Amino acid sequence: MFDKATYVNRRAKLKELVKSGIIILFGNNESPCNFPANGYYPFRQDSSFLYYFGLNRDGLVGVIDIDNDIETLVGNDIDIEDIVWYGSVNSVHDMAESVGVKNTAPMKSLKTICNDAMRQKRHIHFLPPYRHDIKIQIFDLLGVHPVQQKESASMDLIKAVVKMRSTKEAQEIEELERASVIGYKMHTTAMRLTKPGLTEKYVAGHVDGTANSYGAMVSFPTIFSQHGEIMHGSPSMAELESGRLVLCDCGGETINNYCSDHTRTFPVNGKFTQRQLEIYSIVEACHDHALDVAKPGVKYMDVHFSVCRLMTDRLKELGLMKGDTEEAVAAGAHAMFLPHGLGHMMGMDVHDMESLDQINVGFDEETRPRLDQFGTNCLRMGRRLEEGFVVTDEPGIYFIPALIDDWKASEHCAEFLNFDKIEAYKDFGGIRIEDDILITKDGCRFLGEHRIPYHPKDVEEFMAQNK
Known part of the structure; x- marks a missing residue:
């Protein structure tokens, strides 16, 4: 939790933006695994409820009556049986006072609040x-x-929440820096452990444990797979094989529920092959290029397509693509290798505010995504950057056998793709490099005090020295 004034000021700004009516912000409830008393999935409070009320307990609802300037925390105090099993917690009244809310009510009263508002034909706002x-x-x-x-x-x-949560306060940036420290520990744990013969699940389990030991939890299910061409490849019981690459995409949450999200791709045996380096160097250049062009006022969609043009030029040098670069990118030929966007907003959610619909979060009237084009339809962020935004920078190159076969059979973008040469990469997998960047007054910078190794020599050196 931040200080009381943070939440008081946020709710005041929210009332100013929404203007009238009643706002209902639902907190989350506990969720059992496979029967009611079998522990629970790790509790995670709703991020918007956290943002405005700061309370990390289940079974709470925040009600903001804008017209009458009344704020109420709705929830039931826990009973003695829960105290026996789980220990005491603050009363609803004490929790409300800690975040500057004067009124409390039991959960059964929420129905009365809603009925009264509907009878008066007042606008009830919910997410x-x-x-x-x-x-x-x-x-x-x-x-x-x-x-x-x-x-x-x-x-x-929705618009008010997106406006407020998009621009990070100084104390939020500090939390995101702490999350990046957890991410560093997670990724370097993976690099230290990885070697032929271990299973993907073994390494991923240690990665998850690192997040749990330094923060609240993982910020999303860890991706750790030798099949890097699968965007969200879950760790399996497959053994790590010498000569292959493994892709690790993971992040952690701080105790105050701010996230990190990094990806690294590295050789299982600690040494890149020349073929791997040729593709890796392209992703590396694209990753660093984003840092040069992302700044306030620039549309992130333009940063994405600038990266796509660089990638296309470099793939042409390898003979995997051909033709005019501008025409190839306009046709979406690059999506054979990069079928997703450059990045997404990040904060309390790893895909920040995605529950509010990515169109509302990552775009505006001038940057609506092309939903009819493969690859471009997967952009999560295109709007103009502003100081205080936090976005991910995550270019990748993937060789997806089924996609290669599909495009080759239909001759899709055949004027820009050398399918015969691409065929030879069906066993390659995929490479992604991802970091979290803060948009500053004049440009952008990485979050996190320490860089997770990603330049090839640094990766090889780190893995050699930490076995």
């Missing part, structure tokens, strides 16, 4: 729910069927 228990709760409270709740969510509230 698009993503958990089924909250969808049922909204149905019970407001009579809005779950299939209609996304379209019924308040666009005024």
